[in-house]
Amino acid sequence: MTVWVWDSQESRFEEAPEDVGTWTLLAADSWLVEEGQVRAFERHRARFADAAVQVGVGALVTAEFWASVVEKIPEAGEWFPRVDVLETAPGGTRVLALRLRPAPPRTHELGVLIPPYFDPRSTPGRKGPDIAMLENLRTQAREEYDCDEVLLLSKDGYVIEGATTSLLWWDGDTLCAPDPALGALPGVTSALILNEARVRSIPVEYHQVRPEVLIRHEAWLVNALHGIRRVYQLVDTRTDSSPVHVQSATAVVFGRWREWMNSRQRRFLRQ
Template sequence: MSSAALSRWAGDALIPIDYCDPTEWVVEAADSWLTTDGTAFALRLHRDRFFAAAAERGAGLEGFTDAALASFWEASIAAIPAKGDWFPRVELQSKNGAASFLYRERTAPPLSSSVALATHRGPELRRVPTIKGPDLGAMMQVRRAAQERGADDGVILTPDGFVVEGGTTSIVWWRGDILFGAPEGPGWEEFDRVDSVTARSVFGLATALGVETHREPVTPAELDGTEVWALNALHGIRIVTSWVDGADEDGAGRGRLQLAELPGRLALWRSRREALRKPVRAAAA
């Protein structure tokens, strides 16, 4: 397989294809993760998230069964190269009421430990905010709009201006030694977002280490002076170094937040996360 190979599940094997027209197929569910020399972080959680999303979005699609999903997953894991850095993606697609599974074998782009953010000032583009897949194109638009303003990713806000998530990242922050994240669950539906595997794992690690955690609604301006992290499966934990329009509640100016960083904390948590990597084959089932 090439470093940018596409394959469709044919019921008993992955069959390479040359081209996939995104206008013909609808992505119903998707998941991706970083593999390094045959190891991955929290792959079981990615599997669980993809299976749950696929079961919800695939219900009623011709050809979708739990058995087909499980077989496709196993074949996709087996197809990931054992050497090098890869960022594979699995997808459930639909066309005219029929289901199809797609595996994308992608080389990992250059990784970083820092990121610049920008408040997203456009309309709400997400249609299915709690499931990864249907809104991949919309989230890329959020990211591209941020890049046009000199940032790496955009941050979506609630109608009242509270932080929800980034286009490709989950946002968390520190107040002293307490780790914070956006609200979630019943009663906080305006904060609906994709359940981030990396964020869930970081909060789980914090709990295991006895680090206090909290949830709070927060505007970008209220993060001034804090240490902010952007999390995702590709880069892991990154420090936010700047935030375009973060200090402007009404979006009228170009204010940037003054963000902090406790020396050594980012490196420590990145190393803790890396220590939890497991062989892909062992973690896949």
């Protein structure tokens, strides 16, 4: 992984200092790049710009910054770049940064952990500050329960989202998403899917759902890296921790939605 820090005075990236790993992450956004193509890049840009405004550095997120980000990403290969807002020291300077990371392997289904605790995030409304903590939870879920994702639950026990994903599920022919009042992050991939459902005249509804209810439904956890993944089993650590298989729709329908998602990729516009 390579890290660059944005010099806003010179409008260029510079190599990050050795201690960049000790800086505090205030905001972040990431997306998948395959052979120079990306999905919904403008939505990722907008979400990161909003987060930068929240932490007081909105003016740094300029057209020159984004042009330089694109130039740093190779046209060949598979990449999972991330842009950050970093604080160099408590109460210190806040800067933008770019991490160029190889894309990890992608999957189309996953096992999911229902934890015995409520959403532990310190900053649930902004992607970034809780990334390391959430990754630790996912690592624990993989090692102890063979699960790839952890659900985040409200204090009333409803599903908000996954640690790195947005939740969608089917109730018959209706596509459902968590009630916005639960405060999920604005998911780029879930927004694309919900918009396409409306274009196809598929009913869309928002509900508060308890995790055990998902066993009876086709459930998807979606994000920029993997696109659409179906939940094939749930492990409920609030009970006996035995894996329970989740109901699935036809492979044809699921496959067509994944094909549609892949078709949303567009080539970067380089200056």
